[in-house]
Amino acid sequence: MDDAENQKQIQQMMNFILNEAKDKAEEIEAKALEDFNIEKLKLVQQMKEKIRGEFTRKAKQVETQRAIARSTAINNSRLQKIAARQEVIGNLTQDVKAKLGNVTSNEAQYKKLLTDLIVQGLLMMIEDEVTVRVRQSDAKVAASCLEAAAAKYSQLIKEQTGVSKRVKLTMDSTPLKPAPACLGGVFLTAMGGALKLDNTLDARLQLQMDNDKPAIRQILFPMK
Numbered sequence: 001m002d003d004a005e006n007q008k009q010i011q012q013m014m015n016f017i018l019n020e021a022k023d024k025a026e027e028i029e030a031k032a033l034e035d036f037n038i039e040k041l042k043l044v045q046q047m048k049e050k051i052r053g054e055f056t057r058k059a060k061q062v063e064t065q066r067a068i069a070r071s072t073a074i075n076n077s078r079l080q081k082i083a084a085r086q087e088v089i090g091n092l093t094q095d096v097k098a099k100l101g102n103v104t105s106n107e108a109q110y111k112k113l114l115t116d117l118i119v120q121g122l123l124m125m126i127e128d129e130v131t132v133r134v135r136q137s138d139a140k141v142a143a144s145c146l147e148a149a150a151a152k153y154s155q156l157i158k159e160q161t162g163v164s165k166r167v168k169l170t171m172d173s174t175p176l177k178p179a180p181a182c183l184g185g186v187f188l189t190a191m192g193g194a195l196k197l198d199n200t201l202d203a204r205l206q207l208q209m210d211n212d213k214p215a216i217r218q219i220l221f222p223m224k
Contacts (some may be wrong), residue, residue: 097183100201104138104184111141117186118149121199122167123156127190133172134186135179142186143171176200 104110118132134142146169157165172189176182185200 097180097202097205100183100205101179103201107141110138110184111145114138114142114184114186115145115149115152117199117204118145118169118188119152119156121186121188121197122149122153125188125190125195125197126165127167127195129168129170129190131170131172131189132186133174133176133189135177135182135184136175137178138184139171139175146171 103113114134122130132142132146150167150169154164154166157163172187176187183201183205185202185204187200188197189195
């Protein structure tokens with residue numbers, strides 16, 4: 001075989017090897033590109049999921065903040081409404097107190113009221129000896145009520161139970177606070193001060209306001 005033939009065979013072998021290498025390189029490149037696209041798709045999908053998750057989290061956070069703000073606004077509105085209603089009821093109480101204060105200016109009317117308040121307290125206490133405490137300004141008119149109150153108390157006990165019962169009433173040397181701290185009425189004690197009954201106009205008003213609070217609210221703030 002001459003040199004030309006050898007060179008030709010060598011060239012053919014080289015071309016074959018180069019073609020094989022080229023094909024292998026193209027195959028590797030194609031596989032690398034395919035792997036790259038797959039990984040890129042995975043990363044893109046992961047990022048999409050992350051973004052969706054973040055968006056969902058932030059959307060829930062915004063909704064939670066809105067719910068909190070809405071609840072806070074509703075609560076504030078309710079508190080303001082309650083405060084406004086309490087103010088109206090407070091003003092009503094002050095108006096009633098002002099009118100109750102005028103009751104004491106009519107001595108005859110006030111004497112009857114004090115008598116009834118004492119009798120009412122006695123019927124609740126059922127004691128043989130009771131001390132009557134009033135404001136210093138009411139001491140004179142209250143003292144003039146004791147005999148009538150004791151007699152009325154005995155009469156009512158007799159009528160309701162058939163039992164004869166008397167009570168000894170004495171004036172307390174310690175007076176109630178003057179107006180406006182106390183509007184008037186009586187404060188009864190017995191058993192050496194162990195038994196107490198507040199039947200002042202202030203206590204009666206507070207009791208009435210508490211008992212009639214639903215009706216008062218319905219009148220002042222009717223349901224629409």
